[in-house]
Amino acid sequence: MGVEIIVAIISAALISNVVLSRFLGICAFLGVSNKVDTAKGMGVAVIFVILMATAVTYVINRVFLEATGVFKRDLTYLQTIAFILVIAALVQFLEMFLKKFIPSLYKALGIYLPLITTNCAVLGVALTVAQDYSNFVIGMAYALGTSGGFCISIILLASIREKLENNDIPESFKGKPIVLVMACLMAIAFTGFSNLNIG
Amino acid sequence: MEENKTKKLTFFGCIFNGIITENPILILMIGMCPTLAVTTSVSNAIGMGLSTTAVLVASNALISLVRKITPDRVRIPIYIVIVASFVTLIEFIIKAYFPSLYESLGIYIPLIVVNCIIFGRAEAFAGKNNVINSIGDGIGMGLGFTLGIIVISAIRELIGSGAVYGFSVIPENYRAALFVLPPGAFLVLSFLTAIQNKLRLPSATNKKESGCNNDCLHCTIHKKPETVEEGK
Numbered sequence: 001m002g003v004e005i006i007v008a009i010i011s012a013a014l015i016s017n018v019v020l021s022r023f024l025g026i027c028a029f030l031g032v033s034n035k036v037d038t039a040k041g042m043g044v045a046v047i048f049v050i051l052m053a054t055a056v057t058y059v060i061n062r063v064f065l066e067a068t069g070v071f072k073r074d075l076t077y078l079q080t081i082a083f084i085l086v087i088a089a090l091v092q093f094l095e096m097f098l099k100k101f102i103p104s105l106y107k108a109l110g111i112y113l114p115l116i117t118t119n120c121a122v123l124g125v126a127l128t129v130a131q132d133y134s135n136f137v138i139g140m141a142y143a144l145g146t147s148g149g150f151c152i153s154i155i156l157l158a159s160i161r162e163k164l165e166n167n168d169i170p171e172s173f174k175g176k177p178i179v180l181v182m183a184c185l186m187a188i189a190f191t192g193f194s195n196l197n198i199g
Numbered sequence: 200m201e202e203n204k205t206k207k208l209t210f211f212g213c214i215f216n217g218i219i220t221e222n223p224i225l226i227l228m229i230g231m232c233p234t235l236a237v238t239t240s241v242s243n244a245i246g247m248g249l250s251t252t253a254v255l256v257a258s259n260a261l262i263s264l265v266r267k268i269t270p271d272r273v274r275i276p277i278y279i280v281i282v283a284s285f286v287t288l289i290e291f292i293i294k295a296y297f298p299s300l301y302e303s304l305g306i307y308i309p310l311i312v313v314n315c316i317i318f319g320r321a322e323a324f325a326g327k328n329n330v331i332n333s334i335g336d337g338i339g340m341g342l343g344f345t346l347g348i349i350v351i352s353a354i355r356e357l358i359g360s361g362a363v364y365g366f367s368v369i370p371e372n373y374r375a376a377l378f379v380l381p382p383g384a385f386l387v388l389s390f391l392t393a394i395q396n397k398l399r400l401p402s403a404t405n406k407k408e409s410g411c412n413n414d415c416l417h418c419t420i421h422k423k424p425e426t427v428e429e430g431k
Contacts, residue, residue: 021381023236027315030231080290080309081283088279120232120313127309172397173389176228180389187382 005141012145015194018121019153020187025121029154030179032112039158043151045112050125050147051140053090057083057126058139076130083126091117121150153190157182208328210335217339223316224347225395230316233307234348235384241364244352245345246300247307250293252341254285255317256334259325261285263333266326278321279312286311316344354387355379 016022019029025046032042060082067074095113098106116122125146133139160182169178223229230251237247261281262269269277290308294301301308311317320340325333356362359378361369377383 023232023381023384024310026231026235027229077287077291080287080312081280084279084283084312085276088276118313118315118318120310123313124306124310127306170393172393175392175396177389177393177396180385180392184382184385184389187380187385188377191380191382 001137004138008138008141009145009148010196012142013149013152014190015196017149017153017190017193018124018146019150020183020190022124024124025119025150028115028119028121029150029157029183030176032115033154033158033161033179036155036158036162038112039154040151041108042112042115043154045109045116046119046121046150047144047147048109049087049091049094049113049116049119050122050143050150052094053083053087053122053126054129054140054143056090057086058129058136060086061130079127079130080123083130084123087122087126088117121146153186156186160186208332210331213332213335214339214342217336217341218343218346221340222343222347223319223340224344224351225391227319228392229319230314230344231388232310233314234351235381235388237304237307238348238352238355238384238387239379240356240360240362241349241352243300243303244348246293246297247304248341248345248348250289250308251311251314251316251344252338254282254289254311255320255341255344256337257285258282258317259320259333259337260330262321262325263328263330269326274326278318278326282317282321283312316340351384351387351391355383359383 012018018024019026028042028046033039061076061079063069064071065075065078065082069075091113095106098109098113125143129139129143133142157179161179164178164182173181217223221227224234233247233251237243258278258281262278265277286309289311290301293304293308320336324336328336353363355378356364357369358375359380360376361367361371361374375383378387
């Protein structure tokens with residue numbers, strides 16, 4: 001069990017990185033990586049929301065949507081609608097909760113929380129866990145690895161972008177193109193992990 | 200864009216606007232996740248593009264129909280439910296009639312729900328304009344999206360697997376497999392936007408500080424200034 005958890009975390013974070021090899025959450029990855037501080041905020045907020053959303057949607061899927069649930073019908077085709085509503089509501093509740101009870105964390109995450117509803121990594125992870133993982137603990141480990149992978153890659157990109165500002169970039173590559181080239185090089189580096197043989 | 204303010208919106212004007220003037224991929228740079236993920240082959244890109252178009256047209260039409268009875272404060276949840284329902288329908292259709300496409304697109308079909316283009320258009324256009332124009336806008340934006348991902352996937356497929364729509368044209372030893380792998384997606388998009396910068400084409404990437412906070416749901420930048428109620 002312990003080994004399986006570690007394997008799930010490492011393979012989700014490094015081997016098939018959520019951003020660089022599965023292209024989920026690209027919008028946030030490219031949009032909120034100007035500064036390391038904001039990238040950290042976004043990364044932590046995503047870890048938080050993905051873990052919460054995965055746990056809640058897993059339970060909802062088990063209790064209501066699957067054939068063994070309370071309705072005795074296979075309602076898994078409702079997953080998309082149910083999950084996106086749950087995620088949107090969850091983010092709203094989280095925002096209100098943090099504002100009231102943990103103001104310091106709210107201040108730190110503040111503006112990133114509402115952006116996360118449209119981050120496709122959240123819905124992607126929730127759907128993957130509900131469809132492919134029967135074990136709750138390993139599913140959560142996968143969610144932790146995925147969101148951790150997102151956090152790692154957005155902070156790495158932000159650090160590179162801060163360094164890039166002082167460099168002499170060709171005129172036509174200024175702005176988004178050079179960021180995409182950076183993302184490409186990072187993706188090449190991360191493909192190196194695919195030969196990592198674990199488990 | 201400025202002169203459009205006085206011009207009356209027409210059905211074909213909306214279609215043209217989506218495909219050329221405000222192409223979602225090459226000009227607005229929204230909806231990047233499916234753009235990069237499913238462009239490994241042209242057939243995938245066409246499947247993805249057309250399903251997104253179908254969802255976009257249907258959701259634009261319905262959102263435009265209910266725009267007068269939608270309370271402003273709960274409009275986002277309503278949009279979410281409408282879009283998610285159409286995505287589920289499309290998922291059924293693809294699963295039933297195109298099982299191989301369903302296999303290769305996989306998780307990216309339900310993820311059409313969180314495609315920025317659909318919410319962006321619902322918020323910026325369909326919630327404010329009449330049904331005919333909203334359908335036109337849906338068709339235009341959808342085809343613009345399809346066109347954009349077909350261009351990217353054609354480049355990736357040609358260089359990466361040496362094929363044009365599945366027909367092999369380049370011998371095996373001369374292919375660069377990198378381009379069908381994830382890094383190739385970033386590289387192709389980067390060079391397309393660089394070419395655009397070079398030619399000084401209007402694009403979201405050309406503006407120095409566009410101030411895009413990546414919040415497509417509440418986006419004010421990509422909203423079109425000409426979205427005034429027609430007939431008022």
